[in-house]
Amino acid sequence: MKYIMLIDSGTTNSRIRLIDQSSSAVEGSVKVEAGVRNTAMSGSNEELKQAVKQGIEKILRDNSIQKQDIQYILASGMITSNLGLHEVAHQKAPADTEKLAAAMEKRCLEEMLYIPCYFIPGLKSMEEIEGRTEVLDVMRGEETEAFGLLDVMQLSGDGILMLPGSHTKWIRADGCGKLLWSSTSLSGELLKAVQSRTILSDSLPEGLITKLDERALWKGFSAAETMGVNRALFQIRLQHLSGSTEENERANFLTGVIFHSDITALKEMNQQNGGWVLIGGSFPLKDAAASLIKRTLPEIEVIEASSEQVERGAWRGPLVIAEQKEELSK
Numbered sequence: 001m002k003y004i005m006l007i008d009s010g011t012t013n014s015r016i017r018l019i020d021q022s023s024s025a026v027e028g029s030v031k032v033e034a035g036v037r038n039t040a041m042s043g044s045n046e047e048l049k050q051a052v053k054q055g056i057e058k059i060l061r062d063n064s065i066q067k068q069d070i071q072y073i074l075a076s077g078m079i080t081s082n083l084g085l086h087e088v089a090h091q092k093a094p095a096d097t098e099k100l101a102a103a104m105e106k107r108c109l110e111e112m113l114y115i116p117c118y119f120i121p122g123l124k125s126m127e128e129i130e131g132r133t134e135v136l137d138v139m140r141g142e143e144t145e146a147f148g149l150l151d152v153m154q155l156s157g158d159g160i161l162m163l164p165g166s167h168t169k170w171i172r173a174d175g176c177g178k179l180l181w182s183s184t185s186l187s188g189e190l191l192k193a194v195q196s197r198t199i200l201s202d203s204l205p206e207g208l209i210t211k212l213d214e215r216a217l218w219k220g221f222s223a224a225e226t227m228g229v230n231r232a233l234f235q236i237r238l239q240h241l242s243g244s245t246e247e248n249e250r251a252n253f254l255t256g257v258i259f260h261s262d263i264t265a266l267k268e269m270n271q272q273n274g275g276w277v278l279i280g281g282s283f284p285l286k287d288a289a290a291s292l293i294k295r296t297l298p299e300i301e302v303i304e305a306s307s308e309q310v311e312r313g314a315w316r317g318p319l320v321i322a323e324q325k326e327e328l329s330k
């Protein structure tokens, strides 16, 4: 049997998947607790290299196969950035899978056991402003995820994908196979930073939300609306001191506060562009975003991808791009 390996490195974690080349079934999956944040913090990509190498070795061991059984690796996400393992220049949006496939770069790296790896570029959104070309946004990984999710969902018409995560992304799809632009917020990283680096550490559980609490989420959202984000955040300490809430309620409240500006941004984007809103990402941010959007923007057609559809989209993405490259589609 021959396999394809997929590596998707984000800011915080990396995911390695093993795909059976003939059936496209996922045969194995390993989550590696390393992403480009390790490089950003230490100034070296050594930790990421080691983590990726160990992840590849583990998945080979777990499935009792050799590196020679892997035809090639497809790498997407921040692993293709200056903080990753091999930097590939962003392609300009609008882009379809063909454009990304043509711009993939092939490398054989020691930390990937010299298995040929095709690095899929990210996308940048540009605009001409007063004669100057400005970069409005960049993404690495979410374009691949978006192509996968669109392939799985088979939606008609155009719309915006919202992918909550360390960096929350909004990606405009034209309904004809192209991604037009993206926009980013730092919501996931901000949640983590507030939890781990402020006085609120004492009031919040390390892993944040364990169970969605729509009441507390909404309370946080409303507090940000009425008193602004910074004061709303301090309410978490006050709730803790008054003994009126549980840790998980406070984690939901925090998420409501942080998502307030994201939902406001989505409202504006939808007013300007119309179409559906497809929510991807994973628990708990996917569920929190969906809950808030349905409550605050009932006029929008919201489609919430299931966890199973999101997972399928994650591995379909690199494959639908590779299908556009002649040497890989044989």
Ligand SMILES: O=C(O)C(=O)C[C@@H](O)[C@H](O)CO
Binding pocket: 010, 011, 077, 078, 081, 122, 138, 139, 140, 141, 142, 167, 184
């Ligand atoms: O392209 C880059 O260099 C980024 O920093 C984009 C970043 O937001 C990723 O999309 C997160 O997954």
